[in-house]
Amino acid sequence: MMKVLAFAATNSSQSINKALVTHAAELLKNNTDAEFEVLDLNDFEMPIYSSDRENESGIPAPAQAFRNKIAEADAILISFAEHNGSYTAAYKNLFDWTSRIDQKVYQNKKAVLLATSPGPGGAQNVLGSAVGSAPYFALEVKGSLSVPSFYDNFDGEKGVLTNDELSEQLVEQLSLLTNA
Ligand SMILES: Cc1cc2nc3c(=O)[nH]c(=O)nc-3n(C[C@H](O)[C@H](O)[C@H](O)COP(=O)(O)O)c2cc1C
Numbered sequence: 001m002m003k004v005l006a007f008a009a010t011n012s013s014q015s016i017n018k019a020l021v022t023h024a025a026e027l028l029k030n031n032t033d034a035e036f037e038v039l040d041l042n043d044f045e046m047p048i049y050s051s052d053r054e055n056e057s058g059i060p061a062p063a064q065a066f067r068n069k070i071a072e073a074d075a076i077l078i079s080f081a082e083h084n085g086s087y088t089a090a091y092k093n094l095f096d097w098t099s100r101i102d103q104k105v106y107q108n109k110k111a112v113l114l115a116t117s118p119g120p121g122g123a124q125n126v127l128g129s130a131v132g133s134a135p136y137f138a139l140e141v142k143g144s145l146s147v148p149s150f151y152d153n154f155d156g157e158k159g160v161l162t163n164d165e166l167s168e169q170l171v172e173q174l175s176l177l178t179n180a
Pocket residue numbers: 008010011012014015016017018080081082083084085086116117118119121122123
């Protein structure tokens with residue numbers, strides 16, 4: 001059975017990206033032989049990265065815990081929130097600390113990368129950064145999708161995409177994880 005690790009790259013308890021990535025993980029579970037876990041980045045909070053902190057106290061334990069979660073997974077689903085055109089501070093900090101253990105943060109795992117925002121841009125700037133830099137961090141991106149105007153295209157109560165075209169695109173991108 002394929003083990004899927006899913007998370008939203010944000011620390012918001014009301015995260016729209018968490019809603020999207022959970023929907024994607026459920027689709028994958030229903031359409032393939034997959035089980036999934038959704039991480040909460042709040043469980044991996046650390047002080048802001050600094051080389052001084054690293055020299056004085058080493059790398060905090062949550063970074064290794066995050067790396068171990070990735071190691072245990074066969075596939076990864078991430079949905080990126082966009083703050084001022086880039087990663088949220090919460091994700092970037094976790095990523096920076098984890099990269100100090102080994103730059104190959106994602107350990108050659110295959111992934112589908114998603115992103116959404118309330119606006120028409122659909123967080124595609126941060127998604128572009130994540131897709132473009134993935135090879136440097138040993139993340140094998142099989143597919144990606146930006147969902148624009150989240151509140152127009154997603155039913156928050158049912159936890160599903162309501163836009164047929166986006167829904168089909170998501171299923172198609174997810175299928176790239178299981179196709180050889
Ligand atoms: C500091 C800050 C900066 C933001 N910058 C952007 C942005 O550049 N592009 C965008 O589409 N949305 C931006 N937003 C709106 C976020 O997309 C919105 O808060 C969204 O809910 C974040 O995703 P999340 O709910 O998964 O955390 C910003 C929000 C905040 C708080």
